Amino acid sequence: MSTRRGKRIDWREAALLAENMRAKAYAPYSGYRVGAVLVARKDSESQTELFIGANVENASYGLCVCAERNAVASAVLAGMTVFLGLVVATEGPTPAAPCGMCRQVLAEFATDMPIGLVVGGEIVDKTSLAQLLPRMFNGAALAEAQAKIAKQAKRASARKARS
Numbered sequence: 001m002s003t004r005r006g007k008r009i010d011w012r013e014a015a016l017l018a019e020n021m022r023a024k025a026y027a028p029y030s031g032y033r034v035g036a037v038l039v040a041r042k043d044s045e046s047q048t049e050l051f052i053g054a055n056v057e058n059a060s061y062g063l064c065v066c067a068e069r070n071a072v073a074s075a076v077l078a079g080m081t082v083f084l085g086l087v088v089a090t091e092g093p094t095p096a097a098p099c100g101m102c103r104q105v106l107a108e109f110a111t112d113m114p115i116g117l118v119v120g121g122e123i124v125d126k127t128s129l130a131q132l133l134p135r136m137f138n139g140a141a142l143a144e145a146q147a148k149i150a151k152q153a154k155r156a157s158a159r160k161a162r163s
């Protein structure tokens, strides 16, 4: 689900929305409610949209899904895979950054983007995806590795043919 459209990122609006999303979280096990708002757009358009997410827990703990990944899924379903920014709202007083799994999922779509950490409806700390996930493994890294593997295999088969 998305909300308002615009060309500029309204961080204040995104922070308030993320804070409000915490109320929608399904967190009966941890009680730790998280809201997220992802700013995304289509590859072909400059208009951005805000995509919301909240954490959804499960009695089988390993199946819990974070707010950030739910927001990512929402944006992708709307065809918006260019990510411009993320806001994550958690319980205070110390703000929390996205977990490692969410960082990796975000890296599928962006090498960097600003990330605002929200407590009480306000951004109290700022970071970025590149800061949180340096030397990320993504599609480009995989393609590079696969090209190297293919080149080595070709060389090995040429060597075999010569001998």
Ligand SMILES: [Zn+2]
Pocket (backbone or CB within 6 Å): 066, 067, 068, 069, 098, 099, 100, 101, 102, 103
């Ligand atoms: Zn996460």
